[in-house]
Amino acid sequence: MLINVPETVVADALRGIAIAHPELTVDVERRVIIRRGAPYEGKVGLVSGGGSGHEPLHGGFVGRGMLTAACPGEVFTSPVPDQMVRAAAAVDSGAGVLFIVKNYTGDVLNFDMAAELAEDEGVQVAKVLVNDDVAVTDSLYTAGRRGTGATLFVEKLAGAAADEGAPLDRVASIARQVNEASRSFGVALSACSTPAKGGPTFDLPDGELELGIGIHGEPGRERRAMMTSGEIADVAVDAVVEDLRPEAPVLLLVNGMGATPLLELYGFSAEVHRALTERKVSVARTLVGNYVTSLDMAGASVTICQADEELLRLWDAPVSTPALRWGC
Amino acid sequence: MNALPDAPVDASFLLRWLDTSATVLDREANRLTLLDSPIGDADHGTNMRRGFIAARTAVGQEPPDTPGGVLTAIGRHLISTVGGASGPLYGTLLRRAGKQLGDEPAVGAERLRDALRAGVDGVAQLGGAAAGDKTMLDALLPALDAMDTALAGGGSTTEVLDAAAKAAAEGAEATTPLRARKGRASYLGDRSIGHQDPGATSSALLVAALADTAREASA
Incomplete structure (x- = not known):
């Protein structure tokens, strides 16, 4: 692993993000990444966070048209309430703050505690799971059900609405609509190695794959002999x-888990597209890349989001973040 | 019956428990992380070690003078440093227990049991888990029951806590054949069967540290 010691992996990465992205305010000590210039007058702030190891999620999505702040936890460990409270205070213009929370026990508990504390400090908070x-x-x-690829859709579409000046209840209802209209399925070709463990978190022999994996190196529900890209696409799309x-x-995200080359990922996305077309599902927009990763896991996930005209418009709206950028 | 002289559970007792717990979790961190690998995300040992060592340092700098104050302070530090599900769950356990003790300068085993019962109720409420879900409750609930029995038999603090430690360890081991219904292991369905729960294991270590502290105090 290209690290110093496991204990400083997250802090080291934050120092690197600070150098590469002067448009972000990175508090390495307190572990908060904030869009420079926040709070933005009259606009709802979007705060997300979760364990590290899923980069570019969430810090790479801080910027215009997406998140206002992100709170990175330790690797695969949710952040602590202090981080979200600090982020909420930093981005609240008075228009309120939306917490975007992936459904994992730790994330839910810590964001719930943070929401209570932030409200005690006078910040209006809405949450979407x-x-x-x-x-x-x-x-x-x-x-x-776990929160995975749809997090990108929720952060992009709710972020676009907030950027246009939509009020908190509207931004929150768009976020919920996007979540309800989204589904994901992931496949691993190899396990990932956490810095703390130094080796693979589960044992996946060559020539086998794991279906229905999460994004934390946890194994899936079923193991099968290796299949072709087209066969995997059929399983995921089904x-x-x-x-x-x-x-x-639908909006389509074909997401790499971290160690799958883009060459393979683009080939896989063509198969996913074919499989969707065969099932009479038309694809309005396609995004391919490593966005919601699981350290060095090889594999991919497929996320679709049923999109009406309004969601398509919000998808096309300008976004300028380290990992997602168009229309600016 | 040759009951050992009872050591009162005061602030100093719980500060020594914190010290022992931090040492034990430091030593057992790798084992907890290994248990967390096949059914979780391979970080339980690292997170517990980080939290308890940070709590030992912080609480040691300005130690509260009541047992309730010590537990509440540890709970607060765990919530601020551990993250994941363990931070809020262990933090709530200790904060609730601390609040239940109020301002009393020292308590006996019965009051300690009541406080722990309040803390464990808080954990069940927050996490929504019940006995048999393959969680920390599967070590903590048997520990409380064992305390009830030992107290009813007139046991000393040391005996009561020894019984709790034994029941917690057995409870943790008994999670192996269970199918997880809460937390990250639940995503595995039947494949979570055959692995001992890391949260129940760390709970058993913390209860064992209570018994060790009592034994040393009365030695």
Whole structure:
């Protein structure tokens, strides 16, 4: 691993982000990344966060038209409430703050505590939970569906609405609409290695793949012999389409887990496109790249979001962040 | 029955417990992280070690003078430093227990049991888990039951806490055949079966540290 010691991995990365992105204010000590110039008068602030190891999520999505602040936790560990409270205070213009929370026990507990504390300090807070992962089928006897690729859609589309000056309840309702209209499914070709463990978090032999993985190096629900890109695309597309049954064109994210080359990812995205077309799902926009990663895991996830005209307009709206940039 | 002389549970007792806990978690961090690898995200040991060492340093600088104050302060530091689910859950456990003790300068085993019961109720409420869900509660609930039994039998603080430690360790081991219904291990469904729960294991270590502290105090 290209690190100094496991204990300083997150702080070291934050120092690097600060140098590469002077348009962001990076508080390395307190672990908050804030869009320079915040708070923006009359605009809702968007705060997200989660464990590190998913870069560019979330810090790479701070900027115009997306997040106003991000709170990175330790690797695969949710941030602590102090970070979100600090971020909320820094970005609140008086128009309120939306917390975008991926549905994991730790993230939910820490953001809930933070929301209470921020409200005590006079910040109006709304929360949206992202839970798009269809691989978690049994929500009753689990912690519920995980938040994965749809986080990018929620942050982009709600961020565009906030940038246009929409009020807090409107920004929050768009965020919820996007989450409800999104589904994801992920596949791993290799496990990832956390700095703390120094080796793979689970054992996945060559020639096998893991279906229905999360983004924290946790294994999926089923292991199979290696399949072709086209076969994997069929499995992933079946999973998301059968669950969502979209009746309108979709936004498509074909997301790399961190160690899959773009050459393979683009090939996979062509297969995903083919599989969607065969199932009569039309694709309005396609984004391909490593956006919601799991350290050095090889593999990919497919996220679709059923989009009406309004969501398509918000998708095309200008965005300027380290990881996503167009229209500016 | 040759009951050992009872050591009062005061601020100093719980500061020594904190010291022992930080040492034990430092030593056992790798084992906890290994347990967390197949069914979690391989960080439980690192997070618990970071939190308890930070709490030992911070609380040690300005130690409160009541047992309730010590528990509340540790809980607050865990919430501020651990992250994940463990931070809020262990933080809530200790804060609730601390609040339940109020301003009393020293308590016996019965009051300690009541305080821990309030803390464990807080954990169950926050995490929404029940017995058998393969969580820290599967170590903590048997520990409380064992304390009830030992107290009813007139046991000393040391005996009561020894019984709690034994029950917590057995409870943690008994999570192995369970299917996880809460937390990250729950995503694995039946594949979570066959692994001991890391949260129940760290809970058992913390209860064992209580028993060790009592034994040293009465030695």
